[in-house]
Amino acid sequence: MSRIGNLPVEIPEKVTVTVDGENVNVKGPLGELDQVVKPGITVKVEDGKVLVKRVDDSKENKSMHGLYRTLIGNMVTGVSEGYSIQQELVGVGFRAEAKGQVLELSLGYSHDIYFEIPVEVKVETKTERRKNPVITLSSIDKQLLGQVAAKIRSLRPPEPYKGKGIKFVGEHIRKKAGKSASV
Numbered sequence: 001m002s003r004i005g006n007l008p009v010e011i012p013e014k015v016t017v018t019v020d021g022e023n024v025n026v027k028g029p030l031g032e033l034d035q036v037v038k039p040g041i042t043v044k045v046e047d048g049k050v051l052v053k054r055v056d057d058s059k060e061n062k063s064m065h066g067l068y069r070t071l072i073g074n075m076v077t078g079v080s081e082g083y084s085i086q087q088e089l090v091g092v093g094f095r096a097e098a099k100g101q102v103l104e105l106s107l108g109y110s111h112d113i114y115f116e117i118p119v120e121v122k123v124e125t126k127t128e129r130r131k132n133p134v135i136t137l138s139s140i141d142k143q144l145l146g147q148v149a150a151k152i153r154s155l156r157p158p159e160p161y162k163g164k165g166i167k168f169v170g171e172h173i174r175k176k177a178g179k180s181a182s183v
Contacts, residue, residue, distance in 0.1 A: 005065030008049035009073045012080050017050055017072075019043045024072060028079025031140045035075060041068050050076070078140035085149045089133045091156075091164040096125045096133045103135070107156040107166070115155070121148050134169065 011017055015028040024035045024043050037043055040061035044051045052069040054061040077083075089096055089107070097104045103123055105113040117123045121139040135152065139145040149168075158165035160176045167173060 002054075002062060002065040002069075005052055005054070005069045007069065008051050009069065009076055011045070011048050011050060011076060015076055015080050017045050017076070019045060024075075026072070026075040026079050028076075028140075030079050030082050033075045033079060033141060035068075035071055037068055038064055041065060043068070043072065074142045078142055082138055082140050083142050083145050084136060084138040085145055086169040087135045087137070087149060087152060087166055088169050089135070089166055090158065094133060094156075094164075095127065096135050098123045098125045098135075103152070105152075105155065108164075113155055115152060117148065118144060120144055 015026065018025045018027075022037050022039065024037055026033050026035075040055050040058065041064055042053045042055065044053070050072055052065065052072065054065045089105075091108055093106065093108060095106045101117045101119065101123070103115040103117055103125070105115060107113060117137075120141055121137055121144060124136045124138075125133060126136070127133045137145055137149055137152075139148075153166045153168075156165045158167045158171075158173045160174065161178060163173045163175055
C-alpha cells in the first residue's frame with residue numbers, strides 16, 4: 001500500500017491537467033510541464049483531482065506509484081506557484097553577479113567562475129554592504145532547480161572549520177574544532 005501514491009492531487013484554478021496515454025501535460029499561469037509515465041502506472045483526471053493508480057502489485061510498480069504522484073504534484077505546484085531557492089556566499093571577497101543567464105562568481109580561486117544557467121531558471125543576485133551576497137534561483141521545474149542549485153553549491157561547498165563556501169539560506173553548518181582543541 002502506497003500512502004503517498006493513493007493521495008489525490010488537487011488541481012487549483014487556472015491549471016489544466018491533460019493525460020494522453022503515457023504523457024501527462026500540466027498547464028498553468030506560469031508555464032507548461034510534461035511528464036512521461038511508465039506503462040505500469042495509470043493517471044486519471046476526475047472531479048478536479050488527479051488520481052494515480054498502479055496496474056498490479058509488482059515491486060517496480062509499487063516503487064513508481066508514489067514517485068509519479070509526487071512528480072505530478074510538484075508539476076501542479078510549479079505551474080501555479082513556482083519554486084525558489086536562495087543560496088548565500090560566505091567568505092571574504094566572495095561575490096556573485098548575474099549577467100543575463102550567466103552567473104559570474106568570485107569564490108577565492110585564482111580566476112572567476114562563469115556558470116551558465118538554463119533558460120528555464122531565473123537568477124537574481126543581491127549584494128548589500130556588511131552582508132553576504134545572496135543568489136536567488138526560481139523556476140517552475142523543481143527537479144531542474146534543485147540540480148542547478150546543487151551544481152552551484154559544488155563549486156565551493158561549505159567547509160567545517162571556518163564555515164566558508166556556498167550554503168543554502170537557513171542552513172546550519174556544524175563547525176569543527178581545530179588543532180588547538182585536541183589537547
